[in-house]
Amino acid sequence: MSLLEIENxxxxxxxxxxxxxVSLKVEEGEVFALVGxxxxxxxxxxxxxxxxxxxxxxxxxxxxxxxxKSTADQVPSFGVARTFQNIELFEQATVxxxxxxxxxxxxxxxxFSNIIFSPKTYREELRHRAAVxxxxxxxxxxxxxxxxxxxxxxxxxxxxxxxxxxAAEPKLLLLDEPASGLSVEETQDMAFWIEDIQTQMGIxxxxxxxxxxxxxxxxxxxxxxxxxxxxxxGTAAEVQSHPAVIEAYLGTGDISKxxxxxx
Amino acid sequence: MRxxxxxxxxxxxxxxxxxxxxxxxxxxxxxxxxxxxxFVATGDAYLLGEITGMLILAIAGMGLMLLTGxxxxxxxxxxxxxxxxxxxxxxxxxxxxxxxxxxxxxxxxAGVLGTMIALPVLRLHGVYLALATLAMSMLTSDFVVxxxxxxxxxAGAAVPDINIFGMEINRYSTPYKFYYLVLFxxxxxxxxxxxxxxxxxxxxxxxxxxxxxxxxxxxINLTRTKAMSFFLSATAAGxxxxxxxxxxxxxxxETFDLVxxxxxLLMIVIGGLGFIHGAFFGAxxxxxxxxxxxNGRTFLATTFDVNINVPGLESALFAFILVCFILFEPMGLxxxxxxxRTYFELFPFYRKDxxxxxxxxxxxxxxx
Numbered sequence: 001m002s003l004l005e006i007e008n009x010x011x012x013x014x015x016x017x018x019x020x021x022v023s024l025k026v027e028e029g030e031v032f033a034l035v036g037x038x039x040x041x042x043x044x045x046x047x048x049x050x051x052x053x054x055x056x057x058x059x060x061x062x063x064x065x066x067x068x069k070s071t072a073d074q075v076p077s078f079g080v081a082r083t084f085q086n087i088e089l090f091e092q093a094t095v096x097x098x099x100x101x102x103x104x105x106x107x108x109x110x111x112f113s114n115i116i117f118s119p120k121t122y123r124e125e126l127r128h129r130a131a132v133x134x135x136x137x138x139x140x141x142x143x144x145x146x147x148x149x150x151x152x153x154x155x156x157x158x159x160x161x162x163x164x165x166x167a168a169e170p171k172l173l174l175l176d177e178p179a180s181g182l183s184v185e186e187t188q189d190m191a192f193w194i195e196d197i198q199t200q201m202g203i204x205x206x207x208x209x210x211x212x213x214x215x216x217x218x219x220x221x222x223x224x225x226x227x228x229x230x231x232x233x234g235t236a237a238e239v240q241s242h243p244a245v246i247e248a249y250l251g252t253g254d255i256s257k258x259x260x261x262x263x
Numbered sequence: 264m265r266x267x268x269x270x271x272x273x274x275x276x277x278x279x280x281x282x283x284x285x286x287x288x289x290x291x292x293x294x295x296x297x298x299x300x301x302f303v304a305t306g307d308a309y310l311l312g313e314i315t316g317m318l319i320l321a322i323a324g325m326g327l328m329l330l331t332g333x334x335x336x337x338x339x340x341x342x343x344x345x346x347x348x349x350x351x352x353x354x355x356x357x358x359x360x361x362x363x364x365x366x367x368x369x370x371x372x373a374g375v376l377g378t379m380i381a382l383p384v385l386r387l388h389g390v391y392l393a394l395a396t397l398a399m400s401m402l403t404s405d406f407v408v409x410x411x412x413x414x415x416x417x418a419g420a421a422v423p424d425i426n427i428f429g430m431e432i433n434r435y436s437t438p439y440k441f442y443y444l445v446l447f448x449x450x451x452x453x454x455x456x457x458x459x460x461x462x463x464x465x466x467x468x469x470x471x472x473x474x475x476x477x478x479x480x481x482x483i484n485l486t487r488t489k490a491m492s493f494f495l496s497a498t499a500a501g502x503x504x505x506x507x508x509x510x511x512x513x514x515x516x517e518t519f520d521l522v523x524x525x526x527x528l529l530m531i532v533i534g535g536l537g538f539i540h541g542a543f544f545g546a547x548x549x550x551x552x553x554x555x556x557x558n559g560r561t562f563l564a565t566t567f568d569v570n571i572n573v574p575g576l577e578s579a580l581f582a583f584i585l586v587c588f589i590l591f592e593p594m595g596l597x598x599x600x601x602x603x604r605t606y607f608e609l610f611p612f613y614r615k616d617x618x619x620x621x622x623x624x625x626x627x628x629x630x631x
Contacts, residue, residue, distance in 0.1 A: 050479075050480055052476070052479075071484075072479045072480070073479050073482050073483055073484045073485065074482070075480075075482070076480065076481060076482030077482055081480075081481075082480055084476075084477065084480075088474045088476055088477035088480075089473075089474070089477070090469060090470050090472075090473035090474055090477065091473050091474075092469065092472070092473055092537065093466075093469055093470075093473060096275065097466060097469070100463075100466055101466050101467070101470045101478070101481050101483075102481055103463075104463065104466075104467060104470075104481045104482045104483055105481070105482040107463045109462070109463065110464075111459075111464045111491050111495075114458060114459055114462035114463060114464040114465070115455045115458055115459055115464075115495075116455070116458060117458035117461070117462060121458075121462050122276070124463075125272075125276050125461070125462065126272050126273070126276070128463075129272040129275060129276070130272060133272070164481070168481070168482075
């Protein structure tokens with residue numbers, strides 16, 4: 001059984017079909033990439049997995065659980081962590097506090113125990129902090145650990161968001177454009193981290209990315225989408241040379257197909 | 264500049280960042296514990312009563328700070344929760360419940376009632392939530408009139424004295440005892456508040472404040488967490504209301520009016536949103552302004568024979584101060600203090616824009 005199974009999922013916003021009968025499977029330990037032009041429905045698929053949207057049809061199963069039966073805040077408890085395309089960090093908090101919120105799914109103490117800071121809360125806090133320090137070490141965030149997010153440069157925020165997702169110790173990591181806005185060096189770092197996340201931590205990764213260099217470097221399988229429909233699935237090279245994909249990105253050479261005539 | 268070298272995970276959890284900070288807070292504790300000595304010496308406890316009033320306001324302020332400053336939910340209805348606490352306390356005491364039980368119980372029931380009222384409006388955001396709570400606040404005095412058997416209606420209700428194991432505490436006859444009692448409650452609540460902020464619950468509150476969508480994606484149940492925040496906030500306001508009753512001695516339908524709700528909100532903005540200190544700084548400002556105006560008036564009248572009797576001067580001055588704060592010091596008094604401290608810590612490297620927040624143009628289109 002695959003880790004994540006999306007079966008014939010369709011999502012409509014009024015008359016617009018954002019995701020059209022898409023099926024995909026993410027296997028355990030794999031890096032799976034979604035590519036496609038803007039508006040293809042890639043991030044929408046992430047939001048469907050996160051349960052921010054309800055699909056009109058189809059099934060989404062994760063690790064044997066029917067995700068459609070749970071709410072957005074229950075999804076992380078199954079082991080799904082994600083980042084956002086446009087960085088959604090907690091701005092008025094430090095890097096450390098952001099990463100600690102990522103640990104929320106492992107929380108064991110309740111409000112009253114927290115208020116009196118019971119020994120149980122204390123022990124739990126120490127565990128969270130130990131786990132978070134490992135993430136900080138892994139992503140080289142030491143220089144920023146006590147800095148406010150509000151004052152950090154874009155590239156660092158991107159890494160902090162990855163860290164926050166990693167702090168949750170997920171089984172599946174959803175990365176929404178991890179390399180967008182990053183420099184060449186930062187993108188390389190990101191590629192190494194994704195590889196390490198897959199091979200050393202054994203976390204499956206599903207990512208949306210436009211940078212085909214990064215996609216080819218790290219992903220096993222790639223799915224190309226356009227207008228909410230699947231165009232092709234295969235290795236990065238296969239997808240890139242697939243005629244339907246080339247057509248979606250570049251159009252066809254056939255003038256009659258473009259729809260507007262200039263006669 | 265002080266560098267704190269952290270050698271254990273506890274360094275990030277401990278209540279004080281370093282030993283010097285702990286020493287400063289110990290000195291502050293000594294100061295507040297010793298304050299009554301001055302009034303014993305002068306034999307006039309009037310000002311001590313004002314200070315006690317500030318502490319009570321600070322307790323209510325802490326409640327609102329948790330909700331508005333740390334969870335990002337504005338409320339213009341906290342006087343309502345204070346009213347709950349006050350009248351519950353009066354009725355419980357009237358029914359013969361000992362104060363030690365009646366007081367916390369009235370806070371907790373106020374918290375539960377507050378949460379029940381808040382649940383339907385928790386889906387609202389920002390200004391809409393503020394308006395919903397404003398409506399609640401406007402209804403409060405009417406409800407106090409309607410619930411006459413329990414509240415005394417327009418005629419008002421007298422608040423019984425506090426009795427702890429036979430020790431009578433009254434604001435006027437035993438001001439020192441009352442001061443210490445309020446101080447104890449305030450310190451206890453500060454400790455609770457600090458604990459909350461350094462634990463998962465507090466972090467989930469601030470997470471909701473900064474990004475609801477992200478908080479959900481981290482597994483935080485928005486409704487439950489917001490309800491929790493409302494409960495704790497209303498409980499603190501309820502406790503403050505009960506103490507306020509003891510301090511006022513007599514409460515009517517006009518005691519917990521809209522102005523009180525607005526004052527509480529102004530207080531935490533002036534003090535500094537998002538800092539526990541802010542509740543106290545704000546309470547000091549709110550407490551000092553009327554005293555300062557009264558003293559100023561007397562001073563002008565006796566020294567220069569100038570009589571200023573402009574009605575509404577207090578409110579106008581108050582509003583002016585608030586406008587100034589929002590224009591020039593959005594981080595409040597505590598923010599100003601942080602800037603001053605940083606200036607000296609980094610001297611001579613402090614830059615004017617150090618606390619300026621970078622504008623964020625990067626918010627994801629809200630998926631809601």
